[in-house]
Amino acid sequence: MSLNWAEQLFSVIEDAARAHPRSWSLGVARNGGALRIVHLSAGSESFQEMDRCLAVAPPAPGRQSLTVFSCTSEVLQEIAPTVRLADGLHRPAGSITDLDPNRWRWRTDMNRKVVYGLDLEGLRGLTVVAEAPDDSELSAPFRTHFQWLAQQRGEALIHAAMVVRAQSGVLIVGPGGAGKSTTVCSALLAGLGTLGDDYVWVQPPGATGGTFTARSVYQTVKLRPSGPAANHPAVQGLGHRSVREGQKRLHYLSPEQSVDPQQSVDISAIVVLSRGLGEGPPRQVSGSAALVAAAPSTALQGADDQQQTLAVISAMARSIPTYQVPLVASAELQGQLVEQVIARSAGALMHV
Structure with missing residues (x-):
């Protein structure tokens, strides 16, 4: 033939x-x-x-x-x-x-x-x-x-960041400029790990049950050189290169900051960042907020038919708690807010 x-x-x-x-x-x-x-x-x-x-x-x-x-x-x-x-x-x-x-x-x-x-x-x-x-x-x-x-594989590459503590973490969703990278840096400063700030490989639960898990793809963080997080302590000393005609600086994370790339991490919650909420605590909201924040940017940056990817996002938004977290100026406070969500949702995950 x-x-x-x-x-x-x-x-x-x-x-x-x-x-x-x-x-x-x-x-x-x-x-x-x-x-x-x-x-x-x-x-x-x-x-x-x-x-x-x-x-x-x-x-x-x-x-x-x-x-x-x-x-x-x-x-x-x-x-x-x-x-x-x-x-x-x-x-x-x-x-x-x-x-x-x-x-x-x-x-x-x-x-x-x-x-x-x-x-x-x-x-x-x-x-x-x-x-x-x-x-x-x-x-x-x-x-x-x-x-x-x-x-x-029935899985999805989702436009999102992820912050991790131990065996579970939170998926941070939103379009470009929503504050995902800044929040990842704040979480690193708080001693948490990350799967990166741009794309996460998400795997749905298996036939025998379980929860959604994520794997690392890119071990990088992109920041605006002129933005408030440009000189964030979490990226000081890291190798980097200029991309997008100088509009972004791509930082290569160290092994200490990144989660073992072969490790699957449980997704215990989804975080939607919001500006203008002051410095209040994280607030649990409807899963539709996660769907609205994650689906458009993932689909627009995807290749070909995105039906399978959108199905994974929809199922994840229905089954995993979503929290609205304020985007604040203080890196220390931002890291603490994310830690609060991880602690709250990881405890709930243990009882699923």
Whole structure:
């Protein structure tokens, strides 16, 4: 049986990486949510910067690995000049649909000049850029691949932050600018851990019961250089890079600040941050507040059909308590408010 164009393309790329190992940079295995990530890249040294957002993954026999190939369009043209790519690759944006949807995912974004591909069966991914990875790739590498894989598993990559104490934590939801990153920094200052401030891999309860759990994806925090948290003590001394044309500074968290990337953490509560509430205590509110805060930004930043992702968010909002927490100027008080929610909700979780 003849190979389709996607199988041909991956075959050619794998052959090129084996035949010319010096041309392809092989990164140290990293953690990405529920998966171990092996990243090979060619055409730009900047690809190696993508790995910095992900924690190093120790050997874990039996754990599934996703191999991602990243290259420039020039490299792709050199190694695969005769492979017919789908007509969809030349569209301004959108999914490519001439392949078996049970196995393949392909998407183009010609505004950013990037193409993503994923072989769900073989756990192989591809990122092709024009010249070098842009800020979106450097600050949230492989995000589209993670979204696709989470959806296939009945799970979800959610735009949220998470703060953790011991084996449980709170999911902090809201659009960009809601205060998620600032709150994470305040929690770190209070001695809590984090799964990051941008995306969290959420897994629903299993068939035998349990609760929603989360895994770390990116071990970073993004802050505005001109914002009130720019010089937050929690990020002092951390490595960082400027992204979004200097509008944000991406800080790479230390292992001490981050939760073990292979650990699943129980989600004991959802936090919705609100301005203008003074310095009052956290207040339990309807789960609809969590749905409104989490769903739009997650869906807008998602790839393709978000029905599965939205279903996970809806189920989570129905079954996990939601708290409204004021966003205050004092980093110390902000950390204390989050601690109050963790203590209150973790106790309730023990009795579920």
